[in-house]
Amino acid sequence: MSQPFLALILSREEYKMTVVSKLQEHREKLKLVPKKPGVYLMKNQEDRIIYVGKAKALLNRLSQYFIGTPKDKKTMLMVSNVDHFDYIVTASEKDALLLENNLIKKYKPKYNILLKDDKTYPFIKIHTAEAFPYLSLSRSVQKDGGQYYGPYLNAQVVNEVIDVVSREFGLRSCKSDLTKPKSRPCLNFHIGYCSAPCTRKVTEEAYREQLKAATHALDQGLRTILPTLKEKMEACAAALDFEGAAKLRDSIRLIEKFAEKHQVITVKKINLDVVYLYRDGNLSAIAVLEVRNGIINGKKSYTFPESQNIATEEMIFSFLEQYYLMQEIVTGRIVLSVNEDTEPDYPALSDSLSQLSSQPITVSKGRGRFTKNLIEMARINAIEAIKLRLETKIDDQLFLLKEALELFQTPIRIESYDNSNTAGANAVGVMTVFENGMLSQKEKRTFAIKNKNGADDYAAMYEVLDRRFHHLSQSDKGFEVAPDLILVDGGKGQVKVAKDVLLKYGFQIPVFGMVKDDKHRLRDITDGYRMFQLKENKPAFLFVAKINEETHKNALSYHKKKTTLTATQSELLTIPKVGMSTLKKLYGHFKTLKNIKEATVEDLQKAVPPSVARNIYEHFHKEHP
Numbered sequence: 216m217s218q219p220f221l222a223l224i225l226s227r228e229e230y231k232m233t234v235v236s237k238l239q240e241h242r243e244k245l246k247l248v249p250k251k252p253g254v255y256l257m258k259n260q261e262d263r264i265i266y267v268g269k270a271k272a273l274l275n276r277l278s279q280y281f282i283g284t285p286k287d288k289k290t291m292l293m294v295s296n297v298d299h300f301d302y303i304v305t306a307s308e309k310d311a312l313l314l315e316n317n318l319i320k321k322y323k324p325k326y327n328i329l330l331k332d333d334k335t336y337p338f339i340k341i342h343t344a345e346a347f348p349y350l351s352l353s354r355s356v357q358k359d360g361g362q363y364y365g366p367y368l369n370a371q372v373v374n375e376v377i378d379v380v381s382r383e384f385g386l387r388s389c390k391s392d393l394t395k396p397k398s399r400p401c402l403n404f405h406i407g408y409c410s411a412p413c414t415r416k417v418t419e420e421a422y423r424e425q426l427k428a429a430t431h432a433l434d435q436g437l438r439t440i441l442p443t444l445k446e447k448m449e450a451c452a453a454a455l456d457f458e459g460a461a462k463l464r465d466s467i468r469l470i471e472k473f474a475e476k477h478q479v480i481t482v483k484k485i486n487l488d489v490v491y492l493y494r495d496g497n498l499s500a501i502a503v504l505e506v507r508n509g510i511i512n513g514k515k516s517y518t519f520p521e522s523q524n525i526a527t528e529e530m531i532f533s534f535l536e537q538y539y540l541m542q543e544i545v546t547g548r549i550v551l552s553v554n555e556d557t558e559p560d561y562p563a564l565s566d567s568l569s570q571l572s573s574q575p576i577t578v579s580k581g582r583g584r585f586t587k588n589l590i591e592m593a594r595i596n597a598i599e600a601i602k603l604r605l606e607t608k609i610d611d612q613l614f615l616l617k618e619a620l621e622l623f624q625t626p627i628r629i630e631s632y633d634n635s636n637t638a639g640a641n642a643v644g645v646m647t648v649f650e651n652g653m654l655s656q657k658e659k660r661t662f663a664i665k666n667k668n669g670a671d672d673y674a675a676m677y678e679v680l681d682r683r684f685h686h687l688s689q690s691d692k693g694f695e696v697a698p699d700l701i702l703v704d705g706g707k708g709q710v711k712v713a714k715d716v717l718l719k720y721g722f723q724i725p726v727f728g729m730v731k732d733d734k735h736r737l738r739d740i741t742d743g744y745r746m747f748q749l750k751e752n753k754p755a756f757l758f759v760a761k762i763n764e765e766t767h768k769n770a771l772s773y774h775k776k777k778t779t780l781t782a783t784q785s786e787l788l789t790i791p792k793v794g795m796s797t798l799k800k801l802y803g804h805f806k807t808l809k810n811i812k813e814a815t816v817e818d819l820q821k822a823v824p825p826s827v828a829r830n831i832y833e834h835f836h837k838e839h840p
Contacts, residue, residue, distance in 0.1 A: 241281040241300070247603050248274040248302065252311045254318060255302040257293065257326075266293055266326040269315035271308045293326040303514045304595050306588075309368055317510045337373045338365035341430065346394075347412035347422050349387050350377045350429075356484075364433050367473075376437070376473050379466050383440055384429040385410035385417070437470045444470070484508045487548040489586065491593035492531060494554060495601055495617070496624025497523040501534055502597035504589055505546075511589075516600035527557050532564065535578075539568055549578045552590045554618065601625075610652025612758040616700075619755040620740070620747060622725055626700035627651060630683075631729075631762050632713075633704040634664070634675040635770040642666070643773045644679030647766040648698075652758070654765055660693070661773045673712050676703060680716040688720045701726045702740075702762060704770075710743035729763045737763045787811075790834045792827045801831075811835075 250272040257266035257280075270276030277300065285291045305311045313336065319327045340353040341362040352373050356363050367373050381388045387409055389401070400411035410417040410425065417425075432439050448463035489504040499519045505512045522530065531551070539545050549568070551559055564578040581587045602609050609625060617625045629649040634642065648658035662679045686694030701717075701724055703709040710728040717724055730746070732738040737760040739746045749756045787793055787801070787808075804822035805811045811819075812835045819828035 237298070238281055241297070244300070244603075245274065245277055245281060247606060247608060248277055249304065249599065249602075249608075250274045251304050252306070252308045253302050253304040254311050254314045255300055256318070257297045257300050257324075259296050260298040262298075264318075264322045264324050265296055266324050267315055267318045267322065269308070269311040271311075273302050273304070277302075289326070301514075302599075303511075304599055305592065312368060313366065314511055318513070321510075321512055336366035336368060337370045338363045338367070339373060339377060339433070341426070346419055347387060348426055349390065350381055351390070352377065362430070372469065372473060375469055379469065380429050380432065380437070382408045383443070384425045384432070386422075386425060386429060387412055389413070437473055441467060441470060485548075486546050487550055487586070488546050489550045489581075489589040489593045490535070490552075491590060491597045492527070492534075492551075492553040493594060493597035493601065494522075494527065495614075497521050498601055498604060499525075499530060500597040500600040500604070502593045502600060503538070504593050504596075506589065507546075514593075514596055516596060516603075518600050518604040520604065527553060527555055528560065531559050532567065535564060535568060536571060539572060539576075545572045545574065545576065547574065547576055549576065550581045550586050550590065551578055552580060552594070554594065608651060612652050612754055615752060615755045616758060619749060619752045620700075620725070620727065620742075622700065624699065626698075626725075628696065628698045629700045629702060629762065630698040631702040631704075631766040632676065632679060633766045633770040634672055634679065635773070642675055643770065644675055645766060645769040645773055646679070646683060647762070647769050649762055658696075659769060661769075672705070673708055676705070676709050677712045677716060680713055681719070684716055684720045684722060687722070697722065698724060700724070702759070702766075703728050704731075704763065704766065706730045706741055707743050710741060714743065729759065735767075736760070787831075791830050792824075793831065797823055797827060 252269075252271055253273045254267060254269050255273060255277055256264050257268075259265050268276065279285075280290070280294050280297075285294055303314065305314060316336065336354075338353045338356060340351050341364075342348050342351065343362050344360050352370060353361075353363065365373070378388065380386070385408075387393075388403065391413060393413055396415045397413045400414045400416065401409070403409035404411040404414075404416070410422065412419075412422050444463055444467050448460050448467065451457070451460035451463060485506060486508065487506050489506065491502050493500050493502075497520065499522045501517045501519075503515045503517075505514075517534070519525075519530070531553070535549070535551075545568075549564075551561070551564070553559065558580075559578070561578050561580070565576060568576040568578065581590045598611070598614050607627075609627060613625045613627065616622075627650065631647045631649070632644065633647075634644045642664035644662040644664060646660040646662075648655045650658065660683070662682060664675050664678055666674050666678050683694060687697060701713055703713050703726065706728045710726050713726045717726070726742070727747075728741045728743065729737055730739045730741055737756070740749045740759060741747065749759060787798055788795075800822045801811055805814060811831070814832070816825075816828050816832045819831055822828075823831070
């Protein structure tokens with residue numbers, strides 16, 4: 216290492232003194248970073264990217280930089296120059312690795328050049344210009360008429376996949392010049408791995424059909440050949456050819472791994488911007504992904520508070536016009552999507568932007584698999600922008616639930632209600648609260664039903680909700696926070712009861728009923744008019760099922776406690792001179808029946824008169840013959 220560079224390296228003490236205030240800012244932002252795969256970008260005061268990294272869990276990786284002192288001196292120097300950071304959420308760690316590689320190539324960050332190797336990932340190439348095409352590994356995409364798939368992360372895996380595909384579809388694996396036919400085929404033909412185009416045992420037309428089938432399989436991520444391979448494996452096992460079965464098993468595992476799609480790069484040299492508008496109550500966010508030559512170059516996010524009264528169409532037009540007026544280079548294609556049923560006026564947007572930029576611009580919705588994957592990625596990053604704006608971590612399940620139930624805003628606070636009784640006796644109700652997707656025990660509330668007809672579930676539900684929202688209307692302590700969503704145990708009847716209570720107090724809060732099956736498990740959810748087929752959205756369904764289960768458990772637990780308490784009170788009330796007022800004094804002082812039973816006469820006299828204390832003590836300590 217050169218002396219000039221050594222002079223730049225800080226000591227640990229100097230590092231702490233230099234970056235202590237900035238570290239505090241970074242740590243505050245860390246609280247909002249998700250535990251998701253993605254790429255992070257470290258930037259200096261000039262907003263220049265000085266380091267690009269990838270992470271399986273962004274929060275965990277970024278925490279290593281800003282919590283404690285980095286072990287590596289080069290990293291310590293880099294962190295001391297970080298003014299702020301940004302990140303792009305991806306669908307998988309593999310996508311993050313590919314995106315990291317592309318961003319390093321584009322921006323050539325200072326500290327990546329010092330610390331990282333700039334490598335190129337492999338592609339599968341079909342040499343379509345040949346009379347009898349074959350597959351090979353390529354490190355770059357050329358304009359040579361070939362057909363490319365990838366990129367992929369592992370060259371060995373690519374070579375193994377090429378072998379499997381060539382074998383299954385009878386394609387040649389050699390790179391020989393086949394202008395002149397050979398006299399005899401190689402071993403691969405005799406063992407069934409090649410159709411021997413070298414000896415013309417297969418016509419060019421027939422070979423092209425084999426290639427077409429192989430291309431189709433590659434387009435589908437090779438999933439289409441898995442059933443055939445599994446049949447062959449079972450046949451080998453039945454014939455006691457365990458070596459052959461093991462090889463096929465390895466091929467199946469290889470293909471299942473290969474079938475994992477990458478979403479951040481395409482072999483097509485396309486240029487476009489992907490724009491996603493996510494509306495959530497009074498807050499909206501727009502994420503823009505820039506794709507150049509088939510590679511994501513970067514992400515930009517914008518949030519708009521108090522935008523609930525702005526029409527979606529107006530917001531889209533206003534944003535796109537302002538955004539592209541500020542861009543020096545404008546792409547000719549924009550893929551646009553929103554999280555609403557409203558479909559933007561694509562032709563009008565295209566005309567407007569084309570006139571502004573004096574060049575043809577096409578605005579459209581995503582069509583191919585690659586652009587649809589990018590739309591989903593932009594959606595996720597727009598949601599992350601909302602979380603950052605709200606400065607809180609919001610569980611992703613809540614955004615899924617919002618979309619599944621077509622809510623106006625994300626339900627940060629969910630209140631769920633259930634009742635329980637035994638033949639009408641000791642009827643109770645509970646309010647279970649989930650905040651940011653997590654159960655909040657401190658927010659749970661219980662209600663002893665006062666209505667004499669405790670077996671009437673509708674009346675009990677009405678009483679519980681009436682008491683809860685009366686408290687809310689009065690801003691009573693412990694009840695002053697309104698929910699974003701109400702879930703009630705039951706169907707249309709319970710939903711109607713809840714809506715009647717809300718109407719009484721003038722609250723507008725979405726209400727849904729959790730409908731059960733014959734085994735008392737969640738079957739679906741209803742707004743009182745239609746079922747939402749929630750099982751089709753598995754994460755949202757499992758989340759609501761969890762809420763339903765927790766609420767039901769709370770109702771049963773409180774009912775059991777109430778029943779036990781009633782039995783205990785009945786026993787105490789049989790003691791001479793013990794009435795309800797004495798009962799309240801006893802529980803106010805001793806809290807539990809166990810403490811009352813174990814108390815001495817002197818202890819009992821602290822709560823009740825001496826004669827009553829003696830009666831209670833003798834009741835629990837009398838000797839049995």
